[in-house]
Amino acid sequence: MTVDNETHAFIELRNVSKHFGDFVAVDSVNLRIEKGELFSILGGSGCGKTTLLRMLAGFEEPTSGRIFLDGVDITDQPPYERPVNMMFQSYAIFPHMTVEKNIAYGLHKDRLPKDEIEDRVGNMLKLVKMESLAKRKPDQLSGGQRQRVALARSLVKNPKVLLLDEPLAALDKKLREHTQFELMNIQDKLGITFVVVTHDQEEAMILSTRIAVMEKGRFEQIGKPKVVYEYPENRFVADFIGTINTFDGVVQDAQSGRVIIASDESGASLYALSDSPPAKGSAVCVAVRPEKIYISQNRPDNSEDVCLPGVIEDLGYFGNISLYRVRLETGKIVLVSAQNRQRTIDRTLEWDDEIFISWRPRSTVILAE
Amino acid sequence: MTRNSRFVISMLVFGYAFLYIPLLSVVVYSFNDSRLATVWGGFSTRWYGELLKNEQITSALFLSLKIGVTAATLATLFGTIAGIALARFGRFRSRSLFTGLVLSPMVMPEVITGLALLLLFVSLQQLIGWPGQRGFGTITIAHTTFAIAYVAVIVQSRLSAMDESLEEAAMDLGGRPFRVMIDITLPLIAPAMLAGWLLAFTLSLDDLVLASFVSGPGGSTLPMLIFSKVKLGVTPDINALATLIIVFISVGVLIAWSIARRMGKDSSG
Secondary structure, eight states, rough: OOOOOOOOEEEEEEEEEETTEEEEEEEEEEHHHHOOOEEEEEEOTSHHHHEEEEEEEESSSSSSSEEEEEEOOOOTOGGGGEEEEOOOOOOOTEEEEEEEHHHHHHHHHHTTHHHHHHHHHHHHHHTOOGGGGTTOOGGOOOOOHHHHHHHHHHHHTTTTEEEEEEETTTTOHHHHHHHHHHHHHHHHOOOEEEEEEOOOOHHHHHHHHHEEEETTTEEEEEEEEHHHHOSBHHHHHHHSSSEEEEEEEEEEETTTTEEEEEETTTSSSSEESSOOOOOOTTTEEEEEGGGGEEEESSSOSSSSSSSEEEEEEEEEEEEEEEEEEETTTTSOOOOOOOOOSSSSSSSSTTTEEEEEEEEEEGGGHHHBB | OOOHHHHHHHHHHHHHHHHHHHHHHHHHHHHHSSSSSTTTBOOOOOHHHHHHHHHHHHHHHHHHHHHHHHHHHHHHHHHHHHHHHHHHOOOOOOOHHHEEEEEEEEOOHHHHHHHHHHHHHHHHHHHHHSSSSOOOHHHHEEEEHHHHHHHHHHHHHHHHHHHHHHHHHHHTTTTOHHHIIIIIIIIHHHHHHHHHHHHHHHHHHOHHHHHHHHHHTTTTOOOHHHHHTTTTOHHHHHHHHHHHHHHHHHHHHHHHHHHHHEEEEEHHH
């Protein structure tokens, strides 16, 4: 074990790669996670996120690169020596042991005195509200209860880092929402660093202090949920997180932070604000989120805004919001969502209505290709 | 619908009759008082008494049980190790060769396995003087050899159905690989091991061909004895012996089945 004084991050990955034969699952990744963070790694299936988590747990050995935890190089430590615990996607609850014995397993392996084990197991049961089910066998538990046993079991050893592999994927929608907040509360209470792997962007947005968006073994963007959502760095991130409308165009003019983009797809000039505008004449991709767009029957009089005429091709009523598919004169389809602020049954906008869509220049995102 | 179900029921009855009437007639005739096995001469349990007095039969039975228990235990030990290797060690080098070597005794004709083993034992005896006498030791080795394959297959299929993250979770919680095997893997594959042991035991008890090849003078197992006696005509005491074996095996299978069911329920969740 070598102590590295240069690194200050709690968890640090340096140029970590993992190859399976010819397939590159993780491609020389660098990552720093601070103590107490709830960090999410978000990506589609096969993007390498689970491999990365398994390398942190010690189940996979990196092909190259080093992993540090709290200044200690843990790359060569086997899973049973790492101060890291994992909650598995399948929960992996030992079927032949009671709830209590499942939670106590890790403490028994540490050869702790009997009454301390009882104490800590009791505290954990209380924390996850499972005291009354301590003597149950796993096959007598519901999905949500099993999830809590798995959580208690992975927390009882008081690990430096808790790794969670798709922690909520197996729960139904209502339970998932509830459990999200419970997870955050527990993390807050214990102050343990959580690293979550998930394919569910909503889950990542709600839970995390920071998100890393992963694709093809590399990070596309790492940042706070708000930053990743509102300031995506590239097209992949913008597309992957939430819904977004994109337009290809050419920069016509960029003066005092205000960028004018000509686009064949929009049929009119688009405006954006940027501190570091791209050079005049360069090809860019411009994007705007559906909820940033206003929809109106009359042309809005603010000439600063982007304003495009169109026809409502389709509309969907979701209760809290309505979603419109607007066809521009160029044939391009733009998604617009609007809050249903008024309580009314009459619809103000109907199929085939001719309308205008508009948005503020500051809502426009200029994306790198 | 009625005609159809009548047809189905009669097929069922016919099927069961085909399977069990021969066994039933053995049981019925074991209580026959007559010395002639095929003529009914009134109810009696005298043949069961005769059976116990027949030292030839009891010693063959004892030898068979001894071989069965030893071979089944050895086969369960080695078969479980092979099954774990097949299911858990991933794609190690020469894996398919290993699989083939482990499983081939299942499909190899017994006559050939028997002959090969006999030749092996004979040449070993000439080379190193062992086995000095063929009997318990050689038959046990022969039975172990082919029963390993069955145990390995049962254990392997149980393991591949089992979530591999159970073992990873135990390791993650601080269990060293050997501890994890004792704490998690073995309890979960115990029903498969029990099933494998019972199958190996039954196969050993049942085997005539291999035993005939590798046995020597004085080393007669029960099937060998029955087979040689039947050549001289069926005697009623053989019926009594067969009845006892049927009862013994039925009870054993029932116990094994209920244990496996209980353990299976434990680990299914």
